[in-house]
Amino acid sequence: MRFIALDTPKPLSKIGLGTWQFGSREWGYGPDFERQAAQIVRRAVELGVTVFDSAEIYGFGRSERILGAALGDDRPKVVVATKILPVLPVAAVVQQRAVASAARLGVTSIDLYQVHQPNPLVADHTTMRGMRTLQDVGLVGEVGVSNYGLRRWQVAEAALGRRVLSNQVRYSMLDRAPEQDLLPYARQAGRVVIAYSPLAQGFLSGRYDAKNPPTGAVRRANPYFLPENLERGAALIDTVRQVADAHDATPSQIALAYLLRHPNVLAIPGASGVEQMERNAAAADIDLADDEYTALAEAAKRFRPVTGIAAMPAMLRARFGNPTGK
Ligand SMILES: NC(=O)c1ccc[n+]([C@@H]2O[C@H](COP(=O)([O-])OP(=O)(O)OC[C@H]3O[C@@H](n4cnc5c(N)ncnc54)[C@H](OP(=O)(O)O)[C@@H]3O)[C@@H](O)[C@H]2O)c1
Numbered sequence: 001m002r003f004i005a006l007d008t009p010k011p012l013s014k015i016g017l018g019t020w021q022f023g024s025r026e027w028g029y030g031p032d033f034e035r036q037a038a039q040i041v042r043r044a045v046e047l048g049v050t051v052f053d054s055a056e057i058y059g060f061g062r063s064e065r066i067l068g069a070a071l072g073d074d075r076p077k078v079v080v081a082t083k084i085l086p087v088l089p090v091a092a093v094v095q096q097r098a099v100a101s102a103a104r105l106g107v108t109s110i111d112l113y114q115v116h117q118p119n120p121l122v123a124d125h126t127t128m129r130g131m132r133t134l135q136d137v138g139l140v141g142e143v144g145v146s147n148y149g150l151r152r153w154q155v156a157e158a159a160l161g162r163r164v165l166s167n168q169v170r171y172s173m174l175d176r177a178p179e180q181d182l183l184p185y186a187r188q189a190g191r192v193v194i195a196y197s198p199l200a201q202g203f204l205s206g207r208y209d210a211k212n213p214p215t216g217a218v219r220r221a222n223p224y225f226l227p228e229n230l231e232r233g234a235a236l237i238d239t240v241r242q243v244a245d246a247h248d249a250t251p252s253q254i255a256l257a258y259l260l261r262h263p264n265v266l267a268i269p270g271a272s273g274v275e276q277m278e279r280n281a282a283a284a285d286i287d288l289a290d291d292e293y294t295a296l297a298e299a300a301k302r303f304r305p306v307t308g309i310a311a312m313p314a315m316l317r318a319r320f321g322n323p324t325g326k
Pocket residue numbers: 017018019020021053054116146147168169195196197198199200201202203205207214250252253268269270271272275276277279280
């Protein structure tokens with residue numbers, strides 16, 4: 001395992017574990033998955049993963065409970081990260097919700113407490129007042145944000161009056177917007193970009209194609225998995241596979257290695273089984289050559305998926321059972 005070279009109370013592994021999948025029906029992994037989830041966590045700890053990411057909204061608290069129970073006595077050794085859904089994130093509410101999350105996780109301090117998304121109506125100084133008190137009493141270690149643009153991340157930091165260590169954003173070979181501003185800022189300021197959906201929810205594994213799309217509500221709602229986009233992505237997957245073959249690795253590992261090349265990025269892939277998590281952890285040790293990185297970046301740029309409003313008709317057809325459009 002490799003770690004972020006920053007002064008943090010506990011080391012931050014370059015590969016963490018995302019736990020939205022735990023206790024959440026929308027991934028479609030079924031009731032037996034809870035037992036596997038615990039095994040995934042145990043194996044991750046064995047392999048040196050130190051960052052475990054949850055949120056109060058995942059499975060309406062079940063993800064936090066499953067994660068906390070699976071970590072057990074290892075909780076103090078790792079970075080337990082969770083998120084508040086900022087519906088009314090005034091100071092008193094932020095404090096109450098942190099206490100509830102800590103109880104579900106079974107910790108006396110949340111190592112990284114993140115604001116899940118910017119609230120369009122409540123300013124950050126209100127939310128950060130609650131965060132500051134939580135830090136002062138020791139219930140929260142580091143504060144983070146999620147889905148924040150650069151400007152608002154900086155505003156949040158000014159409001160907290162301390163570092164807002166991380167910004168958790170969608171970042172994968174398909175979603176490279178963080179490379180424009182968040183990554184340069186993180187590097188210059190000594191902050192961390194936490195890459196969520198780093199495999200584009202499995203698109204980059206190369207396991208799916210137009211005839212074999214994934215199941216489950218999450219990915220039915222993701223336009224990348226429209227048959228047309230899976231077809232358009234074939235050339236990109238080919239390039240990823242070529243690089244993977246040269247490293248005796250899998251496409252998912254190369255997709256992660258692409259992100260981890262940046263020193264201030266850590267990725268938190270989710271996993272549907274222990275073996276996936278093992279492979280993801282091993283991706284931290286892959287070094288891409290410059291020409292491989294360039295080839296991947298170029299192939300990623302050439303991929304033009306149908307998204308946004310243009311994807312709506314096909315999304316509706318897929319949703320209501322007529323994916324061919326005929
Ligand atoms: N802050 C936010 O707003 C936000 C939003 C989304 C996610 N997140 C966090 O980020 C984490 C990861 O994002 P995500 O779950 O959306 O997407 P992801 O990590 O890109 O994709 C996870 C899925 O990819 C497949 N996979 C994982 N490892 C694999 C491997 N080695 N080989 C082949 N397939 C593999 C698995 O699905 P199959 O095996 O079923 O194909 C797995 O469920 C979440 O768990 C959550 O903690 C945060």
